[in-house]
Amino acid sequence: MLSLLTAFLSISTHLLLNWDFYESNKEHMSDLEIAKQIELKHIKSIAAKLGLDEDDLEMYGKYKAKLPHSIIDMEKLKKSNLILVTAISPTPAGEGKTTMSIGLSEGLNQLGKQTTVVLREPSLGPVFGIKGGATGGGYSQVLPMEDINLHFTGDFSAIEKAHNLLSAVIDNNIQSKTNSLGIDARTVTWKRVIDMNDRALRNIIVGLGGTTSGVPRQSGFDITAASEIMAILCLSDDLENLKKRLGDIFIGYTFGKTPVFARDLKVEGAMAALLKDAVKPNLVQTIEGNPAIIHGGPFANIAQGTNSVIATRMGMTLSDYTVTEAGFGADLGAEKFLDIKCQSAGLSPKAVVITTTIRALKYHGGADLKTLTQPNVEALKKGIPNLEKHLENVKQFNIVPVIAINRFVSDSDEEIEAIQEFAKSNNVRVALAEVWAKGGKGALDLAQHVIEIVASGESNFKPLYNWDSSVKEKIATIATKIYGAAQVDYTSKALKNLRTIADLGLEGLPICMAKTQKSLSDNPKLIGRPTGFTITIREIEIATGAGFLIPITGDMMRMPGLPAHPASENISIDNEGNISGLF
Numbered sequence: 001m002l003s004l005l006t007a008f009l010s011i012s013t014h015l016l017l018n019w020d021f022y023e024s025n026k027e028h029m030s031d032l033e034i035a036k037q038i039e040l041k042h043i044k045s046i047a048a049k050l051g052l053d054e055d056d057l058e059m060y061g062k063y064k065a066k067l068p069h070s071i072i073d074m075e076k077l078k079k080s081n082l083i084l085v086t087a088i089s090p091t092p093a094g095e096g097k098t099t100m101s102i103g104l105s106e107g108l109n110q111l112g113k114q115t116t117v118v119l120r121e122p123s124l125g126p127v128f129g130i131k132g133g134a135t136g137g138g139y140s141q142v143l144p145m146e147d148i149n150l151h152f153t154g155d156f157s158a159i160e161k162a163h164n165l166l167s168a169v170i171d172n173n174i175q176s177k178t179n180s181l182g183i184d185a186r187t188v189t190w191k192r193v194i195d196m197n198d199r200a201l202r203n204i205i206v207g208l209g210g211t212t213s214g215v216p217r218q219s220g221f222d223i224t225a226a227s228e229i230m231a232i233l234c235l236s237d238d239l240e241n242l243k244k245r246l247g248d249i250f251i252g253y254t255f256g257k258t259p260v261f262a263r264d265l266k267v268e269g270a271m272a273a274l275l276k277d278a279v280k281p282n283l284v285q286t287i288e289g290n291p292a293i294i295h296g297g298p299f300a301n302i303a304q305g306t307n308s309v310i311a312t313r314m315g316m317t318l319s320d321y322t323v324t325e326a327g328f329g330a331d332l333g334a335e336k337f338l339d340i341k342c343q344s345a346g347l348s349p350k351a352v353v354i355t356t357t358i359r360a361l362k363y364h365g366g367a368d369l370k371t372l373t374q375p376n377v378e379a380l381k382k383g384i385p386n387l388e389k390h391l392e393n394v395k396q397f398n399i400v401p402v403i404a405i406n407r408f409v410s411d412s413d414e415e416i417e418a419i420q421e422f423a424k425s426n427n428v429r430v431a432l433a434e435v436w437a438k439g440g441k442g443a444l445d446l447a448q449h450v451i452e453i454v455a456s457g458e459s460n461f462k463p464l465y466n467w468d469s470s471v472k473e474k475i476a477t478i479a480t481k482i483y484g485a486a487q488v489d490y491t492s493k494a495l496k497n498l499r500t501i502a503d504l505g506l507e508g509l510p511i512c513m514a515k516t517q518k519s520l521s522d523n524p525k526l527i528g529r530p531t532g533f534t535i536t537i538r539e540i541e542i543a544t545g546a547g548f549l550i551p552i553t554g555d556m557m558r559m560p561g562l563p564a565h566p567a568s569e570n571i572s573i574d575n576e577g578n579i580s581g582l583f
Contacts, residue, residue, distance in 0.1 A: 044057070
């Protein structure tokens with residue numbers, strides 16, 4: 001008992017000192033500066049909190065480790081409580097889902113619930129683009145943040161290499177005279193990938209330079225987060241299942257109209273070998289010294305937007321509560337998490353946290369981006385219908401939501417009260433969360449709501465649609481019920497894609513929509529809660545290895561570009577190896 005009291009006092013003192021330090025420096029401290037104030041614990045002590053021995057770890061230095069699949073216990077995970085964190089439609093900077101997920105996990109741990117947060121790995125595209133980092137913020141971060149935000153344990157690099165190996169083998173087979181499958185280069189849709197925002201690579205010509213340099217054809221690059229290999233890694237059960245899915249990747253057709261898959265090129269074994277370590281989840285720690293598992297990194301606007309099935313199952317095996325997040329709003333990552341990942345892996349969340357910020361509500365109420373830090377209750381109230389729609393979306397899956405107000409320094413009491421009044425009048429749970437400033441202490445009210453929702457047993461997950469429905473029916477269901485569209489239109493290319501899908505017998509696959517995160521519609525300028533709009537399906541990509549179809553709406557592209565002043569302008573390193581500029 002004395003040792004428990006001593007530990008509690010130690011944690012309390014640590015949090016109090018952090019809070020005092022923050023209070024006196026909050027106008028000057030970046031996330032990186034806060035992270036550097038924390039004395040990291042050896043990863044062995046973090047693993048011990050999960051009941052793991054040193055022999056269970058494959059260590060990458062002192063503060064990172066890979067976890068083997070053998071840890072997963074399908075019976076144990078059935079007793080764990082899975083909590084999903086999503087958000088309303090975001091502003092360009094995002095609304096802090098990762099920060100909220102980490103803070104909530106800290107809060108649940110403080111309330112005595114053994115909890116692990118399970119997250120995606122950051123892509124270098126956003127790190128060097130707009131966000132400058134994706135490991136949470138303030139006193140709700142995962143550490144070591146510099147490593148996680150940069151190369152980490154090399155998973156993205158391995159995925160990139162496996163993807164581009166297939167690209168190289170495809171073009172080599174097209175070129176070959178002795179080992180040719182007779183692939184019609186005009187039908188190949190497989191592109192190359194790179195983990196960088198590089199708009200100049202969206203459309204390219206490969207094979208120039210003469211007969212020894214390949215067969216010229218039009219192609220391009222996607223960002224690694226949009227790679228089908230990324231999707232496959234995140235949906236696989238184990239290494240064997242990963243290898244099978246890699247072999248199932250659709251390449252194109254032969255001149256004789258025979259479909260070609262990666263297995264026909266005999267490349268899936270080599271691809272799987274490149275991914276032998278990347279398929280294992282990564283164990284790190286939170287600022288408060290609690291376990292965090294990070295694995296995979298698909299975007300939610302152009303991919304499925306959630307961490308790996310293996311990582312989620314591992315968290316659920318080792319913890320009473322597992323907190324995870326899905327990218328962007330409940331119209332994107334959450335819908336895909338529930339309709340694709342949960343159905344595929346047999347998961348059933350017990351509660352959904354909808355991260356809400358006052359700045360985003362004001363933005364959806366028509367306020368200019370430059371004025372979002374100024375009090376504006378009227379604009380906030382006009383933006384609340386966006387929150388209302390995301391709440392409705394979660395309820396369609398028969399899961400109980402709770403609104404988490406991610407508080408910023410600029411938020412006024414009147415603005416906070418307006419959200420609380422809306423929640424009260426609509427009988428929705430709401431909690432003010434100060435996770436950036438206070439870590440777990442700032443999420444205790446939210447954590448208590450989550451515990452009560454789980455205890456009530458009210459959530460009983462049901463999917464939005466049946467996978468066996470027609471492709472058009474599934475797309476229409478998502479567009480009308482989740483986005484609020486009036487109808488769906490198809491271009492001639494998309495209609496041709498539908499015929500290809502039918503010919504290949506793939507109509508029973510789920511849908512992974514590629515859509516802007518800035519609006520519930522496919523038009524980023526339609527903010528708030530638009531109605532009466534039409535969703536336009538430009539084309540439909542086939543991801544047979546991942547096991548879903550990707551309808552691409554509007555002007556969405558799977559290779560982002562950099563802003564005029566990318567975050568990379570602020571990032572540097574000194575002669576001692578200290579990194580600056582990550583935030």
